[in-house]
Amino acid sequence: MEPILPGAPWLIAHRSMLGINKPYKVTLNEHDYVLWQNQQGEVFALDNICPHMQAPLSDGWICEDTGTITCPFHALKFDGKGRLHNCGKVSGQPLLTPLDIIIKDDCIWTYGGYTPKIPIPDLISNVSAGMSFLGVAGEKSMRGTFLDSISINYDYNHQSGTHRDLFGIKANRIPLFEHDGYWAKVVQELDREDTTWNDILQNPLILTAPKTYTGTLEYAFPSLTTFRATFPIGEVLQVHVLYPETTTQTKTFVLVYSQPKHTVLKPLLGRFVLSAVATVVEQDTRAIETSYPRQPAKIRLPNEEIMFHAQKLYREW
Ligand code: FES
Ligand SMILES: [Fe+2]
Incomplete structure (x- = not known):
């Protein structure tokens, strides 16, 4: 192989x-x-x-x-x-x-015994400055190729399908996409649907989520996708990690860091974030594992150039 x-x-x-x-x-x-x-x-x-x-x-x-x-x-x-x-x-x-x-x-x-081609990224220390480590969530082996698994991290359309029931995202804007070599940065603005009583009963913390929020994603291809967002109870950073186990199996886990607005909020923020992250990974895994083998797409959605950028880095490695 x-x-x-x-x-x-x-x-x-x-x-x-x-x-x-x-x-x-x-x-x-x-x-x-x-x-x-x-x-x-x-x-x-x-x-x-x-x-x-x-x-x-x-x-x-x-x-x-x-x-x-x-x-x-x-x-x-x-x-x-x-x-x-x-x-x-x-x-x-x-x-x-x-x-x-x-x-x-x-x-x-x-480097798994290979000659290093690129240095170990400084991204984690850069983006986690001032935050404290909360824990690891969503540790999983997915039945999926590395390319399919990494593509979903650069896919700015799947939140309306794959993650539809988590926060009810109705609109999604990408005001910034920049890249330099294996590093890339994306700013994403999300608008939530109106919260229903049923949503509140299922996830009372949804009340703390603002109607519109901004997430900043930074990438260190191929191993890291970081996502930082500010919620009313504090700031949260997720570091999504990927590595290839085999040609058909990919490992993932997420390092979670936070900076609560107030220390009394730390346990609440911790529980909320770790379980939300596990759900996100579960949903992405399902999308990867249930899709049929890839074929050339006959439909083009906005912002897909971000995903194509990652796929190009992969092909031209
Ligand atoms: S001691 Fe390892 S196989 Fe015998
Ligand atoms: Fe996702």
Whole structure:
């Protein structure tokens, strides 16, 4: 299989997704890896295939004293450098290949063994300045190609179908679209439908949503889509992350940051945002998973040049 976008930096996990001394499996471009984080916050990443009889190390467990991962099949132990630990002896040569990782803003990045083609973006630290990290929502593997999955993040028409019942968007304007290399920025103005009693009963927080609001999206192709919006109870930033697991499967998760107007609003804002984000991801996933294979479109909608821009970056990588 041809790797997808070789040399791209991929954000494979946020520290908070790893827990402490727990194996975490990552599939990137058809390769499986196991990650774990120790009590001191050191993160290790190895090939997931045990060199003895090929059991998945991610089904094993971490031994805190030796800092090793134990294979679930015959309980051999390997350290973060891939060396075998046996009765207090350490093999000289690694038997497993470690995956090169780079940690930035508590995010774990990798090039998946390819020569870097572009640097790791500074986007997260730029857009999250002054905000605090709330959590991760919508962690999911989608049955869909990377291109279909990324296209929806640059699609400024799908909110009226895919997300119709979330906020009842009736109009959508794009006063700004600018791009420079792999970075792009879009400003989106949304008008909501009138709120019905039924909407309020289903989602009382809708009362706090203004009739018109502005969202600012910034992209670091191919891994990140950030969306920042101000609500009456505070400011919210979502960082939508994507990476290709296989040619037909794409991983997504969303890092959520906030700055409540008042600290007492923090738990409310947190619950509201994390569950709204999970719903958004659910809806996008459904749109991706249920669509038939793509064909040339016979209809053109406004602002689709933003999506075509991303598809061009993909094709010309
Ligand atoms: S397969 Fe891993 S120890 Fe045997
Ligand atoms: Fe969406």
